[in-house]
Amino acid sequence: MSQDADVHAVAPEMAVAFFRDILPFNGLDDATLNDLARHCRVDFYPKGTRLLTAGETEITHLFLIQRGGVKAFIEDDQGEITLKDFRGEGAYIGALGIIRGTLANLNIETVEDTFCFLLPREIFLKLVEEKPSFAHYYLKSFSEKIVKTAYRELRHHKLSKRSGDDLYLFSVKVGDLVKTLRKVSGADSIQEAASLMTEFRVGCLLVHDSADEHNIVGIVTDRDLRSKVVAAGLNYSLPVMEIMSGPVQTVLSQALCFDVLLKMMSTSIHHLAVERRGQIIGVVTSHDIMLLQGHSPYYLFKEIRGQQKIVGLYSLAQKIPEVIRGLIKEGAKAGNITQMIAILNDHILERMLTLLEQDLGPPPLPYCWLLMGSEGRREQTFKTDQDNAILYADPADDTEKETAEIYFKEFAARAIDHLVNCGYPLCPGEIMATNPKWCQPLSVWKGYFANWIGAPDPAELLNATIFFDFRSGFGDASLARELRKHLNHEAQKKDIFLFHLARQCMSTRVPLSFFKSFIVDKDGAHKNQLDIKRQGLTPFVNFARVLALKHGINETNTLARLKALFDADFISRDIWASTNDAYELQMQQRLIHQLRQIEEGTLPDNHINPEQLSELDRRMLKDAFTVIERLYSVLDKMYPTA
Amino acid sequence: MFDFFKPGSWFSNPAPQLQKNKEFFLEFDQGRPLAEYSFVVCDTELTGLNRKKDELISIGALRITDLQIDLSSMFHHFIQPRDLAHTEATLVHRITPEQLEGAEPIEEILPKFVEYIHGSLLVGHNLPLDMHFLNKAARKVMGGTLSNPGIDTMRMAQGYKRVRLGHYHEHNPREISYNLDDLGREYGLPVFKPHDALEDALQTAYLFLYFIKKFRKGGLVTLKDIFQSGRVGSF
Numbered sequence: 001m002s003q004d005a006d007v008h009a010v011a012p013e014m015a016v017a018f019f020r021d022i023l024p025f026n027g028l029d030d031a032t033l034n035d036l037a038r039h040c041r042v043d044f045y046p047k048g049t050r051l052l053t054a055g056e057t058e059i060t061h062l063f064l065i066q067r068g069g070v071k072a073f074i075e076d077d078q079g080e081i082t083l084k085d086f087r088g089e090g091a092y093i094g095a096l097g098i099i100r101g102t103l104a105n106l107n108i109e110t111v112e113d114t115f116c117f118l119l120p121r122e123i124f125l126k127l128v129e130e131k132p133s134f135a136h137y138y139l140k141s142f143s144e145k146i147v148k149t150a151y152r153e154l155r156h157h158k159l160s161k162r163s164g165d166d167l168y169l170f171s172v173k174v175g176d177l178v179k180t181l182r183k184v185s186g187a188d189s190i191q192e193a194a195s196l197m198t199e200f201r202v203g204c205l206l207v208h209d210s211a212d213e214h215n216i217v218g219i220v221t222d223r224d225l226r227s228k229v230v231a232a233g234l235n236y237s238l239p240v241m242e243i244m245s246g247p248v249q250t251v252l253s254q255a256l257c258f259d260v261l262l263k264m265m266s267t268s269i270h271h272l273a274v275e276r277r278g279q280i281i282g283v284v285t286s287h288d289i290m291l292l293q294g295h296s297p298y299y300l301f302k303e304i305r306g307q308q309k310i311v312g313l314y315s316l317a318q319k320i321p322e323v324i325r326g327l328i329k330e331g332a333k334a335g336n337i338t339q340m341i342a343i344l345n346d347h348i349l350e351r352m353l354t355l356l357e358q359d360l361g362p363p364p365l366p367y368c369w370l371l372m373g374s375e376g377r378r379e380q381t382f383k384t385d386q387d388n389a390i391l392y393a394d395p396a397d398d399t400e401k402e403t404a405e406i407y408f409k410e411f412a413a414r415a416i417d418h419l420v421n422c423g424y425p426l427c428p429g430e431i432m433a434t435n436p437k438w439c440q441p442l443s444v445w446k447g448y449f450a451n452w453i454g455a456p457d458p459a460e461l462l463n464a465t466i467f468f469d470f471r472s473g474f475g476d477a478s479l480a481r482e483l484r485k486h487l488n489h490e491a492q493k494k495d496i497f498l499f500h501l502a503r504q505c506m507s508t509r510v511p512l513s514f515f516k517s518f519i520v521d522k523d524g525a526h527k528n529q530l531d532i533k534r535q536g537l538t539p540f541v542n543f544a545r546v547l548a549l550k551h552g553i554n555e556t557n558t559l560a561r562l563k564a565l566f567d568a569d570f571i572s573r574d575i576w577a578s579t580n581d582a583y584e585l586q587m588q589q590r591l592i593h594q595l596r597q598i599e600e601g602t603l604p605d606n607h608i609n610p611e612q613l614s615e616l617d618r619r620m621l622k623d624a625f626t627v628i629e630r631l632y633s634v635l636d637k638m639y640p641t642a
Numbered sequence: 643m644f645d646f647f648k649p650g651s652w653f654s655n656p657a658p659q660l661q662k663n664k665e666f667f668l669e670f671d672q673g674r675p676l677a678e679y680s681f682v683v684c685d686t687e688l689t690g691l692n693r694k695k696d697e698l699i700s701i702g703a704l705r706i707t708d709l710q711i712d713l714s715s716m717f718h719h720f721i722q723p724r725d726l727a728h729t730e731a732t733l734v735h736r737i738t739p740e741q742l743e744g745a746e747p748i749e750e751i752l753p754k755f756v757e758y759i760h761g762s763l764l765v766g767h768n769l770p771l772d773m774h775f776l777n778k779a780a781r782k783v784m785g786g787t788l789s790n791p792g793i794d795t796m797r798m799a800q801g802y803k804r805v806r807l808g809h810y811h812e813h814n815p816r817e818i819s820y821n822l823d824d825l826g827r828e829y830g831l832p833v834f835k836p837h838d839a840l841e842d843a844l845q846t847a848y849l850f851l852y853f854i855k856k857f858r859k860g861g862l863v864t865l866k867d868i869f870q871s872g873r874v875g876s877f
Contacts, residue, residue, distance in 0.1 A: 012713045014834060014844060042711035044851040067832050113856075115832060115848065118710065 012037045015117060018066060022090040024137035028127075036127075041118045042066070045110045051093065052104035059104055061118040063093035068114025072106040086111070095138045098124055174260050175253030177289070178274045178282035185210045186217055186241035193240040194225055204271050204283055207244045216280045218246025219271055248273040253281060257289050258327075258336065264289075265301050265343050297323045297340055304347045310355050310418050317348050317422035321382055321598050328595060334587030335559050342378035345424075346473060352418055353474045360411055364403045365441075367392035368480045369415075371473040372431055373466035377541065378557045379587070382594040382604045385427045386419055387466060389438035391445050391479050401441075408439050431466065442479055446486050453490045453497045461500055468545060469556045488552040498550050502639040505542035506632045508535065532590050533606035536625065540583045543631045547571065550638075558583060575634065582624035589621065656786025659756040664789040666761050672866045676854060679865055681706040681793075682717075682762040683850060685842035686772045687737065689723055697723040698775050699742055701755055702839030704847055705762065709854065711847050717758050718840040720745035749783045756780070759790055763865070767822045767846045769794040795846055796820050798853045825849055 015037035019025040025033065041061075045051060051063065054074060069088040075081050087093065097104050098121050127134050182200050184193045187210035197205055203222045209215040220240055228234060228243040249269050251260050253276040264270055270286040289298060300323050304316050320341065327337055353369060372387035374380050390408050395401040412433035420426060433439050440448075452464045468487070472480035491497060530536065544561040547553075551570050555561045559580060566576035594604035613621070656664075684703035690696040703717040720737065722745040755776075766772045769792045777787040799820050819825070822845055826833050831848045834841040857867070 012716060012844075014832070014841070015713055038714050040713045041708075042713065042848070042851070043709070044848070044855050046855050067830065113830060113852070115851075 012040075015040055015042075018064070018117065022064070024131075024134050027134075028131070036119065036123065039120055039123050043116055043118055045114045045116065047110055047113050049110045049114075050107065051110065052097075052106065052108040054104050054107050057104040059094040059097040059121065061120050062095055062098060062124045063108075064117040064119060065089050065091050065093070066115045066117055068110060068112040068116075070108050070114060071111050072108055074106060095124070099128060099138060172257050173254050174251055174257055174272075174274050174284045175276060175281070177257070177284050178253070181206065181280070181282040183208050183213070183216070184220070184240055185213070186244070187239050189237045190225070190229055190234070190240050190243060191236040193220055194236075197222070197225075203285065203287070205240075206248065206273060206280065206283060207240055207246065214279070216248055216273060217241075218244035219248045219273065219283070220244045221271055248280075250275045250280065251284070252276070258332065260284060261286075261289055261298055262336075262339065262343070265298065265347075297327070297344065300344065301347060304344070304351050307351055308355070310352055310359075311421075313348055313352055313418070314421045314423075317345075317424075320344050321595065324382070324591075325595055325599075328591060334584045334591055337591060338379050338381065338587065341380050341382075342375070345375070345380060345384070348422060349419075350474050352422075353415060356411065356414055356418070360407070360414075363392075363411070364400065364407050365393045365395060366476040366479065367408065368472050368476050369433070369474040370470045370480060372470050374469075375473070376466070376469035376471045376556050378471075379541075381587075381591050382598055384424055386416065386424050387427055387431050388416075388433050388473065389431070389470070390433040390440075391483060392441050393476070393479060394441045394443050404441070408433075409436070412439055429463070442483065445483055449483070449487045450490055453487075453494050456494075456497045456500045458500055458504065461497075462504060465501070465504075465542070465545065468549065469541075471556050484554055488549070488554070491549040492552055498546060499639045501542075501549070502546045502635045505539065505546055506635055508539050508542070530608045530621075531606050532586055532593070532608050536586045536621070537583065537590070539628045539631065540579060540586075543579070543635065546635065571634070575630065578627050579631065582627040585620055585624050589617065657753065657756075657784035659753055659760070660780065660784050660786040660788070663756065663760050664786075667789045667791065670791070673864055676858070676865055677709050680762040681765050681850070682759045682790075683765040683843050683847040684717075684759070684772060685766060685839045685846060686775055687837070687839045688775060689725070693774060696775070697721075697725070698748060698779055699723055699737060699745075700839040701751065701776075702841070702843040703755070703758060704840070704843055706765070706847060706850070709851065711844075711851065716840060717755065719751045719754070721751050722747045748779050752776075752779055752783055756784065756788070759788070762790060764788070764790045764792040765795060765846065765850050766792065767795045767842070767849065769796075793850070795822075795849050795853065798850070798857075799825055802853055802856070822846060822849070 016030075016033050019028070019033050019036060025036070028036070045068075047068075051057075051070065052059065065087060067089060069086060070091075070093060071086050072093075073081050093108050093116075094104065096102075128138065179202075180200075182196065182202050183206040184196055186207045193205055193207075197203070205220050206216050207218040207220055209217050218241070220243060224243045224245070229236065234243070249263075249267070250273045251263065253274050260272065264272065264286050272284055273280045274282050274284050286298060286302075300316065300319055304313065307313050307316065323344070324337060324341060327340060332340070349369065357363065368391045370376070370389040370391050372389060373385075375384065375387055390412055392404055392408060395404050416426070416432055416434045426432065431438060448467070452461060452467070470480065470483070541558050544558045544565070547565050547570060548555060548561040551565065551568065553561055553564045553568075555564050562571070562576055562579055562583075565571045566573065571579075589608065590606060593606075593608055597604045655661075682703050682705055684701060686698050686702075687700040688696045689699055698721050700720050701717065705712045705715055720741050722742055724747075764773075773788070773792060780787050803818065819828075822842060823833065823836050825831075826845055826849060829849070829852055831845070831852060834845040834848075836842065836845075
């Protein structure tokens with residue numbers, strides 16, 4: 001039907017008036033409001049009408065309630081209904097689904113006779129795209145809850161499904177695993193304890209004070225009986241107190257199995273007492289957690305620890321992505337995941353170098369295998385170039401010096417080779433222990449840092465930053481600690497160095513232009529790809545490094561540095577919280593991106609294709625990037641150019 | 643075109659827009675689901691209520707498709723009456739003589755309106771009154787009448803109340819108001835400015851949506867079903 005031009009010219013005053021009264025439309029100018037109103041339709045839904053069904057309805061328009069009201073609820077498999085929300089006049093329905101490009105995430109049903117304005121999806125998205133305040137309004141009201149949903153979406157929708165690999169690490173609390181508390185008095189004999197263990201069929205007993213049975217003073221395990229008693233020929237009638245380990249390490253009953261596992265893996269203590277309201281209620285063992293599921297990080301961890309040949313580590317290292325994949329699916333946040341990756345990589349390294357020492361004979365001098373860059377910060381993802389070095393104790397004389405050089409040269413060459421076979425690529429910048437420059441005694445290392453700090457050449461500093469994130473990976477950690485002490489001492493004396501570091505940090509442009517448009521090149525390639533590591537994460541890493549050096553904070557992990565800075569009151573809670581969230585979000589995006597590449601059989605990289613991002617992903621990334629600008633202004637105030 | 647030259651056909655043949663519309667509704671199927679029809683809800687404002695003397699001074703109309711009000715193509719025109727002096731109703735309408743003086747005459751507006759309602763069912767509150775004046779004007783300026791079937795929301799309201807209150811319920815029919823604004827308030831609809839053709843058309847549209855969707859729960863799903871409740875006799 002032909003339509004007269006006049007026909008369109010009529011502005012529906014009541015719709016304009018409606019929009020003018022509600023957030024966030026009230027901020028729009030009249031011309032925009034008129035245009036919006038003309039694109040709307042009005043529908044009526046009698047009381048009890050289902051508007052949206054979670055997981056089924058595709059949302060084609062934003063509903064704005066003109067009159068009436070709706071309830072939002074979810075329904076589980078058993079038909080159990082949980083009411084989430086009531087929404088009345090002026091409220092909207094469906095914004096999140098439209099922005100994220102997903103099906104409805106809630107059931108919506110009218111609880112009164114309801115009239116709605118229907119704003120077409122495309123028009124709404126255009127508004128969100130063009131009006132920053134608009135996008136902000138919806139994203140803000142999505143709240144923590146919704147962001148969590150987004151994380152869940154990220155995990156479930158972006159990773160292909162595999163059956164039978166459900167993990168419970170993040171849902172089960174250790175309190176649920178604890179069995180009956182079995183204990184013995186410290187004054188009882190070793191033999192009595194052993195017969196109790198046999199009777200109860202348990203591998204350990206808690207030991208209590210002989211005068212107070214509620215006072216747990218230690219723990220005795222099968223291994224103690226074996227190594228401290230039988231192997232040592234100890235008298236069985238001695239009190240069990242003699243062989244127990246105490247005081248006992250405890251965890252809270254509400255701790256997640258994941259956290260407990262981390263604790264066990266990092267301390268190598270496999271029996272932990274579980275505490276509830278100040279009372280020990282039992283013991284949780286690594287075995288209990290392993291039973292929870294077959295394919296766990298702990299399982300891999302144990303295999304690594306038990307490996308007797310270096311070549312056996314090759315295949316184990318390749319299993320790490322599979323384990324990490326399970327963790328992401330189970331709901332681990334990026335911070336947990338990188339921590340787990342670091343622990344597993346550390347164990348591979350530890351096992352490898354231990355076996356290597358056995359092959360080559362003991363080192364002539366104490367040494368420390370240093371990890372640099374992302375490894376030093378415990379922020380590796382799947383693509384981890386080797387960044388390592390050897391730091392050894394200062395030789396007493398030339399002979400010792402020569403012996404050390406020969407030994408560590410050979411040691412480094414073999415280690416790097418094995419690491420490559422485990423799947424850790426060589427460092428293109430040759431920051432590896434095989435480079436003679438990075439295999440040096442403590443005094444030389446101190447000299448390097450003094451030099452970088454004392455006479456900062458901006459170009460050289462750029463390459464040196466990753467050294468400032470070193471940590472001990474294996475060996476004599478006291479050497480690394482001494483170097484760190486020296487570094488902190490030097491850095492705090494030289495403001496000019498921190499100035500250069502801060503200025504360098506600010507030279508990375510905030511990649512907000514990434515969002516302006518997704519231009520496709522003439523040849524079809526995307527010129528607008530985001531390097532999430534270099535453009536997104538590095539500014540946060542740099543910021544945390546500058547401030548950590550300025551304030552002598554020993555941590556190397558970015559989130560830990562930020563926390564330490566906040567705890568010591570060097571940054572505000574606001575800066576800390578938003579920085580923490582923004583950083584973790586990007587880490588998560590990066591991990592998922594790389595995990596997917598691994599699953600597709602391609603090499604993981606840091607280049608995120610905008611087309612793979614949902615609208616919400618983009619919004620959240622954009623918000624994360626705006627935090628960078630705030631960090632820059634903090635640095636700018638601290639180290640002004642003028 | 644040929645009709646134009648036929649002797650005697652010049653006055654008796656209606657304008658092509660009316661012809662086209664008539665042909666459309668000759669083969670009109672009333673049995674399809676409601677959502678498949680296009681409705682035009684309209685309201686007119688008049689110089690007065692004298693069926694012989696008074697004229698149209700404004701037409702407001704909007705479309706309902708998919709059983710939703712389409713705000714993108716509303717129709718609203720003032721009409722310059724032949725007798726500008728005779729505008730006693732302007733106080734009610736708040737239409738000023740200046741607005742009417744600047745408006746186009748019915749000869750311009752009506753063909754646009756006929757074009758606008760082509761293929762649609764007409765909906766109005768007390769529609770026969772509007773139809774009387776529309777057809778009077780159509781005969782005069784376009785040589786024919788409108789063929790669009792009509793639905794009167796006032797009749798629907800009566801039907802709805804009958805269903806709700808029951809046939810045998812004792813009540814005094816005079817106590818029930820079928821005034822558009824009163825009905826809107828009674829059913830809790832958004833309320834519009836009365837006595838503006840477009841606003842009244844909107845109010846009527848809301849009422850119409852309310853009825854058909856409430857009726858639909860009672861099993862009235864085709865146009866025929868609805869017709870029984872709000873049908874306006876042939877014009």
